[in-house]
Amino acid sequence: MDPEVGVSLNKTKGNMYPWTTHTWNPIKGKCPHECVYCYMNRFPQGGLRLDEKCLKDNLGKVNTIFVGSSTDMFAWSVLPDWILKVLNHCRNYPINTYLFQSKNPHNMYKYEPVLPLNVIVGTTIETNRPTSEISKAPYPRTRLAWLDQFSGIPKMLSIEPIMDFDLDVFITCIKQVKPSFVSIGADSKNHGLPEPPAGKIREFIQELQKFTEVKVKANLKRLMK
Numbered sequence: 019m020d021p022e023v024g025v026s027l028n029k030t031k032g033n034m035y036p037w038t039t040h041t042w043n044p045i046k047g048k049c050p051h052e053c054v055y056c057y058m059n060r061f062p063q064g065g066l067r068l069d070e071k072c073l074k075d076n077l078g079k080v081n082t083i084f085v086g087s088s089t090d091m092f093a094w095s096v097l098p099d100w101i102l103k104v105l106n107h108c109r110n111y112p113i114n115t116y117l118f119q120s121k122n123p124h125n126m127y128k129y130e131p132v133l134p135l136n137v138i139v140g141t142t143i144e145t146n147r148p149t150s151e152i153s154k155a156p157y158p159r160t161r162l163a164w165l166d167q168f169s170g171i172p173k174m175l176s177i178e179p180i181m182d183f184d185l186d187v188f189i190t191c192i193k194q195v196k197p198s199f200v201s202i203g204a205d206s207k208n209h210g211l212p213e214p215p216a217g218k219i220r221e222f223i224q225e226l227q228k229f230t231e232v233k234v235k236a237n238l239k240r241l242m243k
């Protein structure tokens with residue numbers, strides 16, 4: 019553990035975003051979106067709660083911290099008081115950049131006036147198609163429309179785990195949001211999702227690169243052979 023950072027601030031490792039330095043999860047518990055592919059499904063999680071101990075953490079400076087990587091802290095069932103306490107703690111460490119990523123960006127947008135100074139807001143979109151078979155979260159196109167409400171704040175999209183898509187429709191909806199960058203990854207644990215072929219992914223990446231930066235995660239290699 020880095021002695022300069024708090025006990026609940028974890029250095030980024032594994033399949034997480036390599037462009038972040040840490041993850042921080044003060045809100046814990048079973049995510050209500052219940053995505054079948056969620057890496058947290060293999061751990062006992064308990065009910066949603068704010069871990070007040072985390073609010074004593076030193077978040078350091080010049081870090082890029084993914085806040086809420088283990089549950090969606092902007093899901094409707096997360097209490098507003100918890101969210102406000104977490105954002106308030108982040109604002110106490112203004113020399114960091116904070117990534118807030120939610121499959122419920124409409125709720126995240128309500129907190130836009132109290133976000134810390136340096137933030138990236140984002141959402142996950144596995145495909146442009148409906149996702150009710152694999153998640154209770156709002157559909158990807160709804161998430162995109164809600165993320166589009168943010169202006170003047172850098173936006174990112176996580177396309178992971180990528181699922182089969184309709185190229186023209188997917189590109190059109192992504193372009194509308196004007197993401198600063200897009201991160202693409204694949205299902206790491208073989209959940210039997212419908213996955214696009216390598217050629218289609220290559221064409222998708224080429225189209226994205228016409229208007230945004232594309233960060234390809236290492237786990238996408240499996241689909242690119």
Ligand code: SF4
Nearest residue numbers: 049051052053056089
């Ligand atoms: S939204 Fe994220 S944290 Fe929540 S169940 Fe889905 S993958 Fe897991």
